[in-house]
Amino acid sequence: MKAIKPSLIAAGVLTALSVLAAPAFAQVSLRVDANQPGAVINKDVYGQFAEHLGTGIYEGMWVGPESKIPNVRGWRKDVVGALKDLHVPLVRWPGGCFADEYHWRDGIGPRSKRPVKVNTNWGGVPENNAVGTHEFFDLVEQLGADAYVNGNLGTGTPQEMAEWVEYMTSEGKSSLAELRAKNGHPAPFKVAYFAVGNEAWGCGGNMKPEYYASLYNHYTTFLKAPPNVRPKMIASGGNDNDTAWTEVLSRDAARGLDAISFHYYTLPTGNWDKKGAAIGFPETEWFSTMVRTLRMDEHIRKNVAILDKNDPQKKIGFYVDEWGTWYDVEPGTNPGFLFQRNTLRDAVVAALNFNIFHAHADRVRMTNIAQMVNVLQAMIITEKDKMLLTPTYYAYQMYVPFQDATSLPITLANNTVYGENGQGVPGISASAARGKDGKVYVALVNTNPREATDVTLDVAGQAIGAVRGQVLTAAAMDAHNTFEQPQAIKPAPFSAQAAGGKLTVKVPAKAVMVFSVEG
Template sequence: MKHTIQRTILAISLAACGTAFAQVSVTIDAAKAGPVINKNIYGQFAEHLGTGIYEGMWVGPESPIPNTKGWRNDVLGALKELHVPLVRWPGGCFADEYHWKDGIGPRDKRPVKVNTNWGGVEENNAVGTHEFFDLAELLGAEVYVNGNLGTGTNQEMSEWVEYMTSDSKSTLAELRRKNGRDKPWKLDYFAIGNEAWGCGGNMTPEHYANLYRNAAAFVRTPPNAKPKFIASGGHDNDIRWTDVLTKQIKQNIDGVSFHYYTIPTGKWEVKGAATGFKEDQWLSTMKNTMAMDGLIRKNVKLMDKNDPAKKVGLFVDEWGTWYDVEPGTNTGFLYQQNSLRDAVVAALNFNIFHDHAERVRMTNIAQMVNVLQAMILTDKNRMILTPTYHAFRMYVPFQDATSLPVAIKNNGKYGIGKTSVPQVSASAARGKDGKVYLALVNTDPNKPVDVTVNVSGMGAGKATGQLLTAAAMDAHNTFAAPEAVKPVPFSAQASGGKLTVQLPAKSVVVTAVE
């Protein structure tokens, strides 16, 4: 309660001095519908990594922690509030060492392997195909399964897909029934390999394209059960993968993946801390995350040349912040704190993805629980929601909404020395409920800003929604203070025919404009 009162006082006090703010103009063209923002832009990623699945989500049916089919009820409930549209599994790098038959049948008889990618810990295969589909069904989410191209075979991938999708009396379909699932599952997306340029095989794009075409030819399903196929694409500035794959693969391809992580220092060796950072790393994080827009534009330009019919989507199936791990934790578990900075990063990326909704049809933040930019952090039977979780929750109205053009005028700059970023980021859409939604982000950690909102084609009388901000750049939730950072109600009323949204420093606002 104390923290809620402090946040409310902060928001009111910032709003009270609104007349002294700089002013930005945002115009929404409500009469001009753009592409639909695919709900899967808000997709999640759960890899066998650290405590991301085991303990963080899966505790097993016999656990004293309340669960459904082995999945934690507290985590399930929180994720349902996000309307999680899709979950990617089992990796990541783990996917190219995962053999699906290790994860079926009685759990006490499954082989124990070593997770060589992430911490060298034992992997008991308690979570396999049946358990994953249970999770997806409990969440009401679509599924994205990553096939093993690295250490697997075409036959193994083909048999896995048959096991999941066949309604026949084949040996594999009967094995699925024996293991407790009568009807086949709906397999929405299937990827052939992951990061083939790195942990997935250190390949060239030309070599991978040949392997992809060969593998995809043998991954067969009943005609009405064919998943969308995803090719493993490039990362960062290496956009040649997108070029080669969209030139050389013309069948059985619905998407090319792309990976980009936001690192404050830009250096993998020393990335920067999740908390306790100075303002220069706030700025570098903003600048590095906003580079996503330029990277997507470069990829889309190649795709428009090679695939003018726009049949193939760009799937940013790994993105988010990557910091140095928390002191005292296993370096292979990638556990990091999550602060207000991460929520601002998430919102900036959402706005970028919306701008490219015609090609960007799926993204998957890394990762869902306890790993990298997580929605949720757990400690045994305890759970907290992160600022990133709250950003996802605020943006739920944008799932499957129709994007609307937004023009920003008089936008300021936030910067230090010669480095700067735009102060305000904005995105708008007409939700499935018919309302016009506006998302605003203030990247400046020091200065609030007034944003005048105009909606062409309709008057803008008021705005109601939620505001996420905090006093400190690295404000975060802990098990001792689980609600230190959370949204508060937000509203603005038009005056003199003008609607002005008063945007506090380092904040995210999502509001319905009426």
């Protein structure tokens, strides 16, 4: 196992830590300062991602109006209902790599007359364009979510991209606005975010950042929308350890730049050719998954340091618009569909990343997990007319109170360490915020799959009488729901009472816990 580079504390989260840094006998203590409000945790940090990939949209969500599966204008009632329960704030579409081969005019007008293309990125399967602009906005309207549209830079033109923005946002009587009305939507669509390309360093064109920055300025010159409906403009940024994109774009991509995107996936092995299994994995891969997902904090810190230098007014956001676990595909499935099982490990990974995003809420104002249904770290898995909720779904559900909450500073002292051979990660990750309902909420994650940990809680500025919330854990590291046992793992109620002016919370092994603080 490779050595792990130590990092600094960030809201109670470390990317790595020497085993000797926290004595095993020390009692973990968490102090929340309710008198020092920090940045607001933008609800869009809990955004989702739906790409034309495998059964992520077709079958998983879209079945068509004629389907016997209950639906509303083609969108599955059960899936939409479950997503609404997550308070999904934002959906990114149509990609991903698919976006840079997607031509928006193929997806408007009567569905029976739309061209059939080949999805060259994902499985080489036919793409009938049944889900296009109008269907996507119908989905987000049903969800009560905002729209994040990814434009085609790779195979498109400035004119095509500009006309799509006009088609979606024009309020006048232009031919494109009239075409939109003819296709069933007289009023402009609300586009919250618009990205110019995707992964320009890779599937979006294999570009250098300087070349992309020039293209970004070129294209955005012609992306015009009425001021009251202008979307936030996003430049396609870097991934993993590459900070050059943030450096160049924050310096050179000057035209209305609202944010720079960033992608980082957690692979247990770090090897794209053999990423590791989604289920039946050894504890060594549980540990390596924790190590690698916590590197998100270091990646964000490095990029934010560049933004703080080039943009001290903090006008530019840093959007992690693709993240999550990526394992070897489920045996026997189409390798281009990226289907993988979703276990307790994925819920722990999600919660660790939430806590990191909260710690950087002043810059990280939007993220999108990959992906929403049936693809990679999905919220929901479907099979024909059946549907089940994954542990990651429940992690999102438990963290709903953090949407638009105000972050609160924390001090996590005497933390335990989980690891082996002199290497380790923090045993406990924590985050705290004051919710829109006025309550203080605390999230705790135990990365150790074998040992529970007691955490004493103190909230400066508030007396603690009790805490109430939910805990998600299971006996097995790879506990997951199946269609035979759809509720094998789900959150359980949790509460604890203060005694003698103190409150101690026992965090089970391999657990995610979210609770409110009661007076």
